[in-house]
Amino acid sequence: MIELPWLLPGSSQFPPTANALEDPNGLLAAGGDLEPDTLLTAYRLGIFPWFDESQPILWWSPSPRAVIIPGEEHLSRSLKKHIRRSDQEIRCNTAFAEVMLACAEPRAEDEGSWITEDMVDAYIELHELGHAHSVETWHEGTLVGGLYGLKVGSVFFGESMFSRQSNASKYAFATLCQIARELGIGLIDCQVHNSHLESLGSQDIERPAFETLLQELTSKPTSQQFPQGRHLSEF
CATH class of the missing domain: 3.40.630.70 (Leucyl/phenylalanyl-tRNA-protein transferase, C-terminal domain)
Known part of the structure; x- marks a missing residue:
């Protein structure tokens, strides 16, 4: 089982993107929220959310881009x-x-x-x-x-x-x-x-x-x- 850094709601302190997994490519963290400040901070860092209804919020920074x-x-x-x-x-x-x-x-x-x-x-x-x-x-x-x-x-x-x-x-x-x-x-x-x-x-x-x-x-x-x-x- 993959263990990911867990973000608390209200936190936009993302792990360094260099820590993203290679498999699956770019998976970086889970949790947090989808508030405007969180999302804008993520995008400025090259991070975006991608998940389905059965999952927590998952954050990604794939490479190459x-x-x-x-x-x-x-x-x-x-x-x-x-x-x-x-x-x-x-x-x-x-x-x-x-x-x-x-x-x-x-x-x-x-x-x-x-x-x-x-x-x-x-x-x-x-x-x-x-x-x-x-x-x-x-x-x-x-x-x-x-x-x-x-x-x-x-x-x-x-x-x-x-x-x-x-x-x-x-x-x-x-x-x-x-x-x-x-x-x-x-x-x-x-x-x-x-x-x-x-x-x-x-x-x-x-x-x-x-x-x-x-x-x-x-x-x-x-x-x-x-x-x-x-x-x-x-x-």
């Missing part, structure tokens, strides 16, 4: 062509809770979700405080795709995305990258490598390099606030 550098994302010609011709519409921060709940839906039969009710409540509170944001794809007045995450300084920490229509989540992702360039966001954190993220331009960096970037960028404000309402994409 999957990241996207705005301006180095991979957007295929076919995707750009689709976006230019699409009658889908991008909005920002108009349906944050709906995006989270859509991301929480099981992706396959009998598959659960790590986006628990407590997580939904916690990130909605962060959204209301101006830290968490959604990029949404709409079609004929219906939400068909999107993503959400946190902006801390000049870093966007991507959490999850969903799609109910062809390319809807990719359209939201492409727009996020455009917004990142416009605002001067220097890093999009994607957490853990997968082939889909790699196809969009993610690269893996080791924990020390990632944390060096965080130290610099999370304390650096962006030139503008994250956009609200309808957003015009340019591709």
Whole structure:
């Protein structure tokens, strides 16, 4: 049985990330809470919560880390062509809770979700405080795709995305990258490598390099606030 450092509610004193396990990759601590200050402290340190309803709060700092550098994302010609011709519409921060709940839906039969009710409540509170944001794809007045995450300084920490229509989540992702360039966001954190993220331009960096970037960028404000309402994409 794995024995982990246990955080008490109200504590944001995380163990050093160098203490994270190699198997499972990045598991660092358990317990604590999902209060805004706890979450913001964790993200600044490169730590995030990931657990299901049957578990206590689990905190992770995997290495290597999957990241996207705005301006180095991979957007295929076919995707750009689709976006230019699409009658889908991008909005920002108009349906944050709906995006989270859509991301929480099981992706396959009998598959659960790590986006628990407590997580939904916690990130909605962060959204209301101006830290968490959604990029949404709409079609004929219906939400068909999107993503959400946190902006801390000049870093966007991507959490999850969903799609109910062809390319809807990719359209939201492409727009996020455009917004990142416009605002001067220097890093999009994607957490853990997968082939889909790699196809969009993610690269893996080791924990020390990632944390060096965080130290610099999370304390650096962006030139503008994250956009609200309808957003015009340019591709």
